[in-house]
Amino acid sequence: MTRSVYVTGIDRGDGRQVVELGVMELLTRQVDRVGVFRPLVHDRPDRMFELLRSRYRLSQDPATVYGMDYHEASALQAEQGTDELVSTLVDRFHLVARDYDVVLVLGTDFAATQLPDELSLNARLANEFGASVIPVVGGRAQTAGSVLAEVRNAYRAYDGLGCDVLAMVANRVDREDRDELARRLTDRLPVPTYVLPDEPALSAPTVAQISQALGARVLLGDDSGLARDALGFVFGGAMLPSFLPALTPGCLVVTPGDRADLVVGSLAAHSAGTPPIAGVLLTLNEVPSEEILTLAARLAPGTPVLSVAGNSFPTAEHLFSMEGKMTAATPRKAETALGLFEGYTDTADLARRVSAPTGDRITPMMFEHKLLEQARSDRRRVVLPEGTEERVLHAAEVLLRRGVCDLTLLGPQDRIRKQAADLGIDLGDTQLIDPATSELRDAFAEKYAQLRAHKGVTVELAHDVVSDVNYFGTLMVQEGLADGMVSGSVHSTAATIRPAFEIIRTRPDSSIVSSVFFMCLADKVLVYGDCAVNPDPDAEQLADIAVQSAATAAQFGVEPRIAMLSYSTGTSGSGADVEKVRAATELVRARRPDLKTEGPIQYDAAVEPSVAATKLPGSEVAGQASVLVFPDLNTGNNTYKAVQRSAGAIAVGPVLQGLRKPVNDLSRGALVQDIVTTVAITAIQAQNLSEKVSEL
Structure with a gap:
């Protein structure tokens, strides 16, 4: 029923x-x-x-x-x-x-x-x-x-x-x-x-809702600006020196359209972040000159400036009777609402009481929900070196509203604040650090010089190196000032992970650093490794990748059944490439006899029960593999992209494994949701690392 x-x-x-x-x-x-x-x-x-x-x-x-x-x-x-x-x-x-x-x-x-x-x-x-x-x-x-x-x-x-x-x-x-x-x-x-x-943010109307209700003309502003919540109203009538102190964060400035001084002053204050406003509403059907509007657009790009025909009094009456509504066009309100619900209810207990029927299917949405819930259960701090990047700021807003983790953003603080203000994003008490001016820079330079002394790195050289946001963020993780790092939306993979290789280094039980993608198909989640880091691993390294990938799968609720992929299944083929996979399979079985491992095996025999019944009858893995280990980067990278594009799968990753502390890379085409998910994964990796340390 x-x-x-x-x-x-x-x-x-x-x-x-x-x-x-x-x-x-x-x-x-x-x-x-x-x-x-x-x-x-x-x-x-x-x-x-x-x-x-x-x-x-x-x-x-x-x-x-x-x-x-x-x-x-x-x-x-x-x-x-x-x-x-x-x-x-x-x-x-x-x-x-x-x-x-x-x-x-x-x-x-x-x-x-x-x-x-x-x-x-x-x-x-x-x-x-x-x-x-x-x-x-x-x-x-x-x-x-x-x-x-x-x-x-x-x-x-x-x-x-x-x-x-x-x-x-x-x-x-x-x-x-x-x-x-x-x-x-x-x-x-x-x-x-x-x-x-x-x-208040839930009942506050957005600027777009106000514009629609009043039939206003949009003189300036983009979609992001129109999506801002109007948390209050400040009516302009005083001279600018008296008016500016009355501005409050998120307010909508309402002023006659002929008060160009208040328009420019409000937007200048917004640009400086003191305070960021929702926008400006001009009354009396008066519109500033083209020169003023051009200046306004340069002062606060994207910030809405609206114009209505009525005077300030009836406009104020309408504004004060207006209440914001959650709709499909207000995703920020939805994130705020979910953060409120999850922050003040026992969601685990309520889920048990609901006791909806469950099955073996794991959809992409179910997997993403589980990640956020798991990350939220024991909050960690994740450092994001690309603090001025628009997608990163939008992701930070989602993470903060949902209470997923604490964040540190790196970059010039004024630029971060201005970019956030222009996007209508409230970063709250998020930690902002500029590596170039941080008091941590000297200590980090000393630390990096010690770690790289064997390469001839001096303190003076290190002082320049650690001003790089990825090196600075990695050192924050190494020194325990952050639990993990996520970068790569505007940096190359090499720029993101090289500092981790030099500073954090591999775990004692790992010979290499590798990666996996979580491939979220319509009804299940598969783990693909390694599709991003190692070009041509030998048998020993391939075995290490398999063991690492199985551990990562288990961390995130995927029961590991390892398929060591090849162009041949069982004993049907030969050649150097097949023998490498065969040798790697035997190494995995010897090291971890508790893991279900099959190889060499072809992809179709690994995931399709009907093919498995013909090629490897009786196998515990064939037909139901969940961890698929590719023999080389060329095969793995092309396969994950083919499945992603042709089968409509959601690819989450790459997730790095084998490091002493979690650092993860983003695709430079990463969407906001990709960043949110990767940060959640990083926080969970930090939780698991902490649990292992406490067991020692």
Whole structure:
């Protein structure tokens, strides 16, 4: 039977979209096929479903998502009664449930629905659907005592109506009351109760949403600038010296269009990062001269400048009544919401309570979710040498909002801050270090000179070398100031990993440094090694790569079954290349008899059961290999790229292995999500390294 989770509330304005998004995140970690059902809807397409569909790549036909609209439901209930309404919605729910392993049900929103006793309707639908319930209570502008009473009353209401209540959530609670309320709710109810603080960024409209609502003209600004949250409004009327101190981070400046001094002054302050603003909104349909707009564009590239026809007073009324919404077009809000949900709920316990049916399939999304969750479980610090690179900054924002790890960004601090401000990114308390001016530079130069003295490196020469961001970042890892490093989005592989070879060096149990790619196929994850580092490993090195790759696979939840690849399977072929693989296979078996290893074996026999049954019947690996070791770099690199492009696989890596401490390389074409995933992998490698050290 399909498992279903019903997220509902007791009144409007509870901000339950945070919980709906968080529960969907939990469900997609466990199963591949997740459906969505909204019994009653105001408008189609529904913005929450569109967000879920975009973020989680749902293939569900939107026509199956909705039971009926509120007007239709109200008429049906009035004419034929509640039983007929419920019966119709149950039938439409089961049309979805039959095609999915689990269904997330989005309850009614209590907003101008004209339905009597809406709470009871949600409870009855949940029971008829066979769904467990997570009620959400809104706490905005309420005292801790009031929220406490409402949570308890909500639980009694749903429990009294026969619902299987999984957990209770108090959302949008004043941050000053959050900890006290959580303490008072502990053990008060027979189910877990989670308390989420109010997060201004979630209710703040984006500049794009403001522009659309006001019908504004966009004079300047790019998509990234328009995606910024307007965290407040500052109305310009004073002279510039008095006006500038009133600016706050993330504010939208509202000023008559003829105040060119305030426009230029605001954007100059933004450019300096003191403070970064969301943008400028000009009223009275006045537009500065072309010269002023050109100067503005140079001062703060990408920062929005909008123009509206009305004067400041009606514009202000409209702005103060506006609330931001999470949509498919606001991915930053989604990251903030998930970071909030994961930071204040016990996701592991909630996932167990949801207990969605699981199988052997591991989809790319499930693998990525697992990485972020594992990295978050024991936060580490990762240094990113390419601190001024736009993709790195966007990735840093995602990592920080999701609470995946702590970060250090390297580069000129003013440039990093300005670039972040131009992109509308809040780096919070992220550590920023400029290697050229850092007080660590002299100590690092001494350290590097000691390590490379045998190569004739002097302290003076080392002083220049360690100003390079990759050398500086590697030394931070070596000296324990960071747990790992990720670079390569704008640097070559050699520039990224050479410092690691010179400074961190290989582990005592490894003869070489090698790499793997996690190849995320539609229904499983395979580990490919080595596709990035060693051009033509000998048998000894190939065996080392196999053992390293098996260990890496196990670290990330892939059961290692090693296939030593060749153009020949078993004893069917001969030649120097085949003999190398055969010798490497025997070395792996001798060193690690506990590992399931097969070789030489062809790729099709390694992964396809029907071919394996013919070529190597009875093998523990053939047909189900998970770790595929290529005989040389030429074969490995071309194969991973062929599978990536032709089979639509997601290639995560290269992940370096064999180093004493984790350093990982990025492709120079890496996307933001690639960087996020690689940083998470690096943090997990650091966790595992720490565990091994503690065992010694």
